[in-house]
Amino acid sequence: NNLFCYIYLIILKIETMLNHFLLGIQLLNIVDQVNGQIVSDFRIANRDVTPAIGRGYSISSGNMASLCLEVDTDTDITEPSFDYTYFFQYLTEETVSSIANTQSYSNGQAFLHVQNAVAENARVESKMEVKTHSVWAMMEVEKYYISADESKINMAEDAINLLDRSLYVQFFQACGPSFIRSMRRSCEFSTLFDLKTEEATDTATLDYIIQSAGSSISDSTVIAESTSSEDLTISMTAYGIDISSSNAFMARSFDAYGDVLDAAFKSCMDPNVGLVKSIEVVPWVNNVQFQNIAKLDRSLETGTAEQSRMLSPFLRRFNLITNAEHVGRLAEVLRHRMTTFGMVMKCLAAANAFPHLDNNRELLDKYHTCPLNRSTPCPAYTGQMTLFDLKEALRGIDSSGKYLIERMADNINDYIEHYMTPCLTDMTSEAFGVVGGNMQSQHWIRMDGCLEVSCVFVGVKWDPSTNKCVADAPEDNLDYTVDRFCAPKFSTGRP
Structure with a gap:
């Protein structure tokens, strides 16, 4: 009996310690959540979800909630800033490896496509008497400081009604514990020129491709006479762009590449278009309108004059943040x-x-799954x-x-x-x-x-x-x- 009691007490102690450990995990993010948090991982990279400024979000679960802020993307958004990158480069397996190890744009969507294409070309070259010359032209636009102007936006009427009736649980279930205040977007436009020749080099044609990739296409420039149009392949991939003007991205000739590039650049300048790279998530209690409706600016007091209890505005907001996430x-x-x-x-x-x-x-x-090209055996x-x-x-x-x-x-x-x-x-x-x-x-x-x-x-x-x-x-x-x-x-x- 004594042994049984001893074992039971050990198990009880371990269980208590485990509960404290689990609670500690839950509390680790509270400090960050008070003032907001940046989310830039897989939770917002999923293209099946739609992050939007003003939409509810739960940091602990990564789930989106309803759009409870009325945001006009034309008038209620701060003026964004842009980072623009454009380059072109002759590609080999060595240069691709160098880009992967040293350049920031190697993390983009387009580089993976280019990396696979160059590897496939190398595999084909090893089996056929043909040389593939590849030139990569890449345009990338980063858009940031895309934030809600909280002096102009208002909460949705249904959300206000829930707060007016002190239905906080229902509010957080519908609108999430936090909301998305700002986001960072990017768009990419990539062009891969592949020229297949029997010679190791084709200087005239490569000069033309590089000139075309680096500047607008000139009607007076012609491909080297020794090069057939069937030898040249132009692959264009775009990520995070607006294709409402569908004809703008239909390049039916080599000379149309410049027009397509101009259309892609114009599309990337729209702050409401692009792949979402990160979001800024802020608790609802930090929203001025929420604080005003919930009257979070005042202390609460209960009890008699001799024995009373006071709850400060800070503790009210803190408890709301932690309980909303729960x-x-x-x-x-x-x-x-x-x-x-x-x-x-x-x-x-x-x-x-x-x-x-x-x-x-x-x-x-x-x-x-197995590799598409079967160059490696299927496990x-x-x-x-x-x-x-x-x-x-x-x-x-x-x-x-x-x-x-x-x-x-x-x-x-x-x-x-x-x-x-x-x-x-x-x-x-x-x-x-x-x-x-x-x-x-x-x-x-x-x-x-x-x-x-x-x-x-x-x-x-x-x-x-x-x-x-x-x-x-x-x-x-x-x-x-x-x-x-x-x-x-x-x-x-x-x-």
């Missing part, structure tokens, strides 16, 4: 579970639609899954006879009932005579309904036996499997 994390956990549940349902329906005759056929793994594949295997995994019948989708639905309901609802109820309770004031008066970790830190991470479920959140069982964690094999497609034709 609301965002809860929404992300629930969103992830709901999304996975829907994907499993769709995938199971698609798999069941195939006849039993196909059960032993292998499925196509979307994450297993051995060991992750085969048949249609029958996928059906069994998605059905997921456990020892009690419960299906996977039943357990997933139960987990969603348990999380909402035992953690999310009590936590949000505590946040929306009255404090200091203010409806929803508890969200301003205390940190979420001090609220009884929110204090279980283990419940704020994706991939956990509520465990009724311990009243804590635990990681999903391996057989129930099918996110990666669903991503790889759904919707199911076969790797080969039917035998």
Whole structure:
């Protein structure tokens, strides 16, 4: 018995330390979040999302929210600044390697295309008696200081209504804990001239290409007579430009290159066009209009003259920032579970639609790819899954006879009932005579309904036996499997 108690106390101590460690992770970013934060990683590089000035954003989850600021991009944006780069260079494998190691534009979208093209040309040259001369012309425009002028913009009417009614949780669920105040954009226009000759050099033609890439095309300049038009290939790629004037980018002749370059430059000058490279994210409590509506400029006081408690404006704003991000994390956990549940349902329906005759056929793994040019051997594949295997995994019948989708639905309901609802109820309770004031008066970790830190991470479920959140069982964690094999497609034709 003594040994059992000793082991139990050790486990309890480790669990307490783990909870403190997890809480520390949550608090690390708070200082940065108070004054705003720059996001320039994969969270905004995804082209399936649309960052926009005034749109809500959660730093902890990386999710976009609704557009709750009314921003006129023609009149409510500060005057941007531009960085312009244009160069041209004769390419070899050595110069490409040098660019990759030393130049900032090697991180751009266009350079990857050029790098692959030069490598492919080198592979072809090793097998054929032909020499490819490549000249790369590159234009890049960086646009920054594209920021909302907060003296001109206003919050959306529906967002104001939520704040007027002190519905802070609903506001942060709709508009996010923070909003995008500014962003940096870039656009690139790349041209690769490839000339195939039997000789090692073709000085006249290369001089012409370099002259054309470095200046406007002259009608009086002609390609060397020894060069056929079929020997010269011009590849143009553009990233982050406006193609509303579609004809401007249709170069039907070599001489039209200059016109295309002019059109690309004009498009890049638009501050509302371009790939988003970074965003500045600012908490809503730093917005003057938000502070005015929520009356965050004053202290709150409660109690009698002999024993009173005062809450300063700083603490009110600080608690709102941390609690708003917690609301965002809860929404992300629930969103992830709901999304996975829907994907499993769709995938199971698609798999069941195939006849039993196909059960032993292998499925196509979307994450297993081979080089397009086959210059390197395709690695051995060991992750085969048949249609029958996928059906069994998605059905997921456990020892009690419960299906996977039943357990997933139960987990969603348990999380909402035992953690999310009590936590949000505590946040929306009255404090200091203010409806929803508890969200301003205390940190979420001090609220009884929110204090279980283990419940704020994706991939956990509520465990009724311990009243804590635990990681999903391996057989129930099918996110990666669903991503790889759904919707199911076969790797080969039917035998």
